[in-house]
Amino acid sequence: EDQVTQSPEALRLQEGESSSLNCSYTVSGLRGLFWYRQDPGKGPEFLFTLYSAGEEKEKERLKATLTKKESFLHITAPKPEDSATYLCARGIREKLTFGTGTRLTIIP
Amino acid sequence: DGGITQSPKYLFRKEGQNVTLSCEQNLNHDAMYWYRQDPGQGLRLIYYSQIVNDFQKGDIAEGYSVSREKKESFPLTVTSAQKNPTAFYLCASRRTGANEKLFFGSGTQLSVL
Numbered sequence: 001e002d003q004v005t006q007s008p009e010a011l012r013l014q015e016g017e018s019s020s021l022n023c024s025y026t027v028s029g030l031r032g033l034f035w036y037r038q039d040p041g042k043g044p045e046f047l048f049t050l051y052s053a054g055e056e057k058e059k060e061r062l063k064a065t066l067t068k069k070e071s072f073l074h075i076t077a078p079k080p081e082d083s084a085t086y087l088c089a090r091g092i093r094e095k096l097t098f099g100t101g102t103r104l105t106i107i108p
Numbered sequence: 109d110g111g112i113t114q115s116p117k118y119l120f121r122k123e124g125q126n127v128t129l130s131c132e133q134n135l136n137h138d139a140m141y142w143y144r145q146d147p148g149q150g151l152r153l154i155y156y157s158q159i160v161n162d163f164q165k166g167d168i169a170e171g172y173s174v175s176r177e178k179k180e181s182f183p184l185t186v187t188s189a190q191k192n193p194t195a196f197y198l199c200a201s202r203r204t205g206a207n208e209k210l211f212f213g214s215g216t217q218l219s220v221l
Contacts, residue, residue: 034209034210046209046210087150093202094166096151098152100148
């Protein structure tokens with residue numbers, strides 16, 4: 001069974017201070033790696049899907065990368081509106097394992 | 109706009125009571141899911157349905173029941189057998205194909221009175 005671990009649990013950054021969130025997993029093999037953003041009291045919102053080691057995807061200030069055992073969500077020059085909990089999940093169809101999330105706070 | 113609608117936003121359950129959470133989608137997706145979210149834990153799968161009139165237990169199905177009579181609807185009943193029902197419940201549907209991903213509703217917070 002895949003174990004998905006996200007770190008750090010919480011991260012506070014000054015506006016404009018770039019950083020990375022980590023998502024590591026234990027089971028190799030062909031399955032998707034998904035990143036979601038979740039605002040308080042709301043459902044997760046899809047950000048990225050990655051399938052192959054070396055794959056990268058970008059959206060505004062976010063870039064997701066994938067290796068054989070982990071994924072990083074890089075956030076460049078973040079703004080206060082980027083504050084949210086970022087979830088990663090790995091698997092396929094109903095066999096998704098979610099991490100516990102990284103709560104990101106961007107301080108103006 | 110296409111999407112998933114969950115209702116109610118907040119729900120309170122009394123001891124011994126069954127409650128039903130509504131989930132409706134107009135995305136024309138075949139697969140639908142119910143997840144439970146507790147503080148400090150990852151989302152856990154309760155039930156899923158890949159097609160009308162068929163559904164399967166997920167990892168934590170005990171104390172819950174579902175139906176899938178229409179493609180658009182996948183209601184979840186939290187029965188009195190679920191002894192720890194307080195959680196945030198999320199309904200999702202899945203788009204298949206090259207960009208397979210889950211679309212989530214806005215959630216229902218269930219609390220026990």
